[in-house]
Amino acid sequence: DVKVTQSSRYLVKRTGEKVFLECVQDMDHENMFWYRQDPGLGLRLIYFSYDVKMKEKGDIPEGYSVSREKKERFSLILESASTNQTSMYLCASSLGDPVGNIQYFGAGTRLSVL
Amino acid sequence: AQTVTQSQPEMSVQEAETVTLSCTYDTSESDYYLFWYKQPPSRQMILVIRQEAYKQQNATENRFSVNFQKAAKSFSLKISDSQLGDAAMYFCAYPGAGSYQLTFGKGTKLSVIP
Numbered sequence: 001d002v003k004v005t006q007s008s009r010y011l012v013k014r015t016g017e018k019v020f021l022e023c024v025q026d027m028d029h030e031n032m033f034w035y036r037q038d039p040g041l042g043l044r045l046i047y048f049s050y051d052v053k054m055k056e057k058g059d060i061p062e063g064y065s066v067s068r069e070k071k072e073r074f075s076l077i078l079e080s081a082s083t084n085q086t087s088m089y090l091c092a093s094s095l096g097d098p099v100g101n102i103q104y105f106g107a108g109t110r111l112s113v114l
Numbered sequence: 115a116q117t118v119t120q121s122q123p124e125m126s127v128q129e130a131e132t133v134t135l136s137c138t139y140d141t142s143e144s145d146y147y148l149f150w151y152k153q154p155p156s157r158q159m160i161l162v163i164r165q166e167a168y169k170q171q172n173a174t175e176n177r178f179s180v181n182f183q184k185a186a187k188s189f190s191l192k193i194s195d196s197q198l199g200d201a202a203m204y205f206c207a208y209p210g211a212g213s214y215q216l217t218f219g220k221g222t223k224l225s226v227i228p
Contacts, residue, residue: 004158031214040123042205042220050214058215090159100147100166100209103216105159 003027006091006106013113019078021109023091030096032074033103036060037088046089049074050096081113118208120219127196128227134181135191135222137206144168146209148189149216150180153203162204165189193224201226 007022025032031050035043035058045058047066055066063085067075074093078085088110092103117140127133139148150162165173165182172180177197181190193200203223207216 033215040220043216043218045215048214056214094214100164102149102161102164105151107158 004091004093004104004106006089006109008109009107011109011111013078013081013111015082015113017078017081017113019081019111019113021076021078021089021091021111023074023076023093023106024072025074025093025104026072027093027104028071029093029104030071031094031101031103032068033092033094034058034064034066034074034076035090035092037090037108043090046076081111083113085111086113087111118206118217118219120204120206120222122222123220124223124225126225126227127193127200129196129198131196132192132194133196133224135193135204135206135224137189137191137219139187139189139206139208141187141208148180148182149207149209150178150189150191151205151207151218152200153205153221154199155202159205163191196226198226198228200224 004025033048034046037043044060049055049068065077090108091106094101094103119138146167148165152162153159163175177194179192203221205221206219
């Protein structure tokens with residue numbers, strides 16, 4: 001089974017802190033994704049990566065950055081956390097060819113910024 | 115921009131009954147995939163079913179089936195013999211032609227009544 005692991009289920013941070021959300025997958029997938037999930041808005045893509053050190057902006061990249069130094073690990077960084085970044089964050093991975101490929105999700109990190 | 119619309123924010127079904135969740139999408143492509151994902155409470159999102167647009171036959175996975183109407187750009191999910199474990203958020207998703215990212219609908223929260 002594909003396993004996508006997010007380092008924290010719950011995280012509480014203060015405004016202005018630098019926050020790192022970590023995601024690791026064990027299936028040698030080329031693609032990795034970070035989504036933000038908010039009630040009534042569904043899932044919105046923040047960033048994705050199709051290869052090591054490669055990244056592409058999604059629909060809502062403002063206030064976020066990412067890092068992919070190794071194939072299995074994809075980090076989401078909030079440079080200066082703000083209260084409007086309180087949300088559920090989901091990581092996903094998939095095989096390289098985008099056509100029809102299933103995305104596998106982690107359990108999510110619920111971030112609260114106070 | 116791709117759009118995916120789920121018009122039912124919440125639905126409920128009696129245990130053992132059948133329920134249909136609706137989804138419409140917008141595309142100009144002729145060959146693509148469509149997905150239904152399930153997110154149980156406090157658990158990770160998993161794939162329920164996948165449909166290839168060029169296939170005439172509707173996809174089926176045990177109690178889950180789709181009604182795919184390509185011309186109408188409609189992709190509904192039917193759950194037969196509903197069980198308590200089917201209670202979850204259900205998301206319809208469309209990747210777009212050759213796209214790495216999925217566009218998700220806003221979700222339908224399904225409750226199963228014992």
